[in-house]
Amino acid sequence: MKLQVTGSDLINRIKNKWWFFVLLIAAVLIIFVPLPQAQAAAVDRHLRIEASMYQFTPGVIKVNRGDKITLDLVSMDVVHGLSVDGYDFELIADPGQTQTAAFIAEKTGVFRFRCSVACGNLHPFMIGKLQVGPNLMFIRAMLLGLLAMAAAFWSLRKPFPNLKEVNH
Amino acid sequence: MKKEVLARFLVVFFVTLVILIFVLGWQKNRSQHTGTILIHARMPENGGWSVTSITGETNQPINLRLTSDDVVHGFAVGKSDQPTVELIPGEFVETTLLFDEPGTYTYYCTRWCGPNHWRMRGTIDVQGEEAAVTNPPPLYLQLGIDIDAPHEADVIPSEPVLLQKGAAFAEDLPAYVFEQEIYLTNSPANVWSRLRAEPDLSALSDEDVWNVVGWVWQENTSPAAIKTGESLYAENCAACHGETGEGDGVMVRDLPKPEAEAHDMDDPHSESTTAGLTRPHDLTDPDHLLGASPALLSGKIIRGGMGTGMPYWGPIFTSQQIDALVSYLYTFAW
Numbered sequence A: 001m002k003l004q005v006t007g008s009d010l011i012n013r014i015k016n017k018w019w020f021f022v023l024l025i026a027a028v029l030i031i032f033v034p035l036p037q038a039q040a041a042a043v044d045r046h047l048r049i050e051a052s053m054y055q056f057t058p059g060v061i062k063v064n065r066g067d068k069i070t071l072d073l074v075s076m077d078v079v080h081g082l083s084v085d086g087y088d089f090e091l092i093a094d095p096g097q098t099q100t101a102a103f104i105a106e107k108t109g110v111f112r113f114r115c116s117v118a119c120g121n122l123h124p125f126m127i128g129k130l131q132v133g134p135n136l137m138f139i140r141a142m143l144l145g146l147l148a149m150a151a152a153f154w155s156l157r158k159p160f161p162n163l164k165e166v167n168h
Numbered sequence B: 001m002k003k004e005v006l007a008r009f010l011v012v013f014f015v016t017l018v019i020l021i022f023v024l025g026w027q028k029n030r031s032q033h034t035g036t037i038l039i040h041a042r043m044p045e046n047g048g049w050s051v052t053s054i055t056g057e058t059n060q061p062i063n064l065r066l067t068s069d070d071v072v073h074g075f076a077v078g079k080s081d082q083p084t085v086e087l088i089p090g091e092f093v094e095t096t097l098l099f100d101e102p103g104t105y106t107y108y109c110t111r112w113c114g115p116n117h118w119r120m121r122g123t124i125d126v127q128g129e130e131a132a133v134t135n136p137p138p139l140y141l142q143l144g145i146d147i148d149a150p151h152e153a154d155v156i157p158s159e160p161v162l163l164q165k166g167a168a169f170a171e172d173l174p175a176y177v178f179e180q181e182i183y184l185t186n187s188p189a190n191v192w193s194r195l196r197a198e199p200d201l202s203a204l205s206d207e208d209v210w211n212v213v214g215w216v217w218q219e220n221t222s223p224a225a226i227k228t229g230e231s232l233y234a235e236n237c238a239a240c241h242g243e244t245g246e247g248d249g250v251m252v253r254d255l256p257k258p259e260a261e262a263h264d265m266d267d268p269h270s271e272s273t274t275a276g277l278t279r280p281h282d283l284t285d286p287d288h289l290l291g292a293s294p295a296l297l298s299g300k301i302i303r304g305g306m307g308t309g310m311p312y313w314g315p316i317f318t319s320q321q322i323d324a325l326v327s328y329l330y331t332f333a334w
Helices: A007-016 A018-032 A136-157 A161-167 B002-032 B139-143 B163-167 B180-185 B188-196 B206-219 B223-241 B294-303 B319-330
Strands: A044-052 A055-057 A060-063 A068-075 A080-084 A090-093 A099-104 A109-114 A127-132 B036-041 B053-057 B062-068 B073-077 B085-087 B092-097 B103-109 B121-127
Touching: A018 A136, A044 A060, A044 A080, A068 A080, A068 A090, A090 A099, A109 A136, B036 B073, B062 B073, B062 B085, B085 B092, B139 B180, B139 B294, B163 B206, B180 B294, B188 B206, B223 B319, B294 B319
Parallel strands: A044 A068, A060 A127, B036 B062, B053 B121
Antiparallel strands: A044 A055, A068 A099, A080 A090, A080 A109, A109 A127, B062 B092, B073 B085, B073 B103, B103 B121
16 A cells, blocks of 8 residues: 555546546536527417316427417316416416417526416416427436446446556 | 512412413404404305305495405305405405395305306395385296297398398388387397388398398497496306307316207106206307397396206396396307
8 A cells, every 4th residue: 555645646547537537528518518409480379278276288388489479378167377487477367268468488498387376275286387499408417317327337347447556 | 488479479470461461362353353254265165155144234334354265266245336355365355245225135256166166155134124125027037938948040140140231221120120128028030030021121131131130139239238248258157158159168068068959848757868967058059049039048147047057147147237148148149
């Protein structure tokens, strides 16, 4: 066992860990580099959402950035509302009185929309999802996962540099 | 020893003080709400109004404290101009009712709170010196109209009815078409047949006679009444009858469609082929609507039923509101 770390040793260690830096840089790239996105032309979308206790149908809406979204909120049983997180948008509909309003999806990402009127005991769980553009978080997470798997295989293929050092 | 007495005295004093604070607070709280009736609103499946009958006297204010236990409800008194109170879960609202005429009033929920929403009703019995005002029985009872009988129209227009075109023939029409009595007691199809038989109008085409009938119906109402009817329909009727009147509202989606003449009132063995409730009839179907007189339609609104789950609106709507609703219903036909 060596008690003192000499200069050549340090260089050796760094040399043996080059793959670690590659991994780090790849991870940073995956997290921060803007992915090339195919920007679809903005269109007008007319969507009908049925609200019943305690769900929205459909519960997931996927649109492209810049789309003008016209929502019809149809309540099926009691008074329900729909408010989108991150957007200044709210609708409240009574049964038999469909409410319509429009907004432009200019923010990309995944947003929750919730019932905004207390509609019973499970009201807090009445949530839907609005996805504007591709789900970048999901893509990045998948790539990071793949990177982690690749790194695991790489480390298995080569013995650990630290172990080699201890052995000689 | 003196110190011990002092300590004992202090303990007794503070214990008494604590008890007094609670007792006084409770009394103060109670005196604030004496004479106030606390009503909890729940979905009809969970009990509806917690208080379903209230008694009062004329010109004596009735204080109510209202809250909702589950969803958004509303509180209103039928056939009165008391303002509607919105009941938000978790919030208390106070309101005061004042009646100047004795009688039995119905209070009801104004916001759809489930398929049985209309069952959320209660009564207020108002006693008073003066005799209760007796209204004449509704027209359908005076005329003895069977509002359960099928009322298919003998004739229906083959083309869309143009109300403005009918106005052009106003001068040629016999005087009776402008009588309100004729409008109230006849279906559009009846009036059409009667006009068709007039020798003076033989020059008019069948479509033009329909235009005249549509125009006469429009003359018997006003744009303001139709507007009132439209908002009443949206709030109270559209959840079952559908926003476009097609009988496909959100509350009746799972029910079977009504079968024409499935039920015969005169035959005791006749049963509706579909067990239980059916959807309401399609109001946009001219066969069905143009065979109904305003008296018949208002009778249906007042009494409800007809083999469907339709509630009775007699104690809720004033006769003006019912007339407005009827005149709005005919706009589905033209």
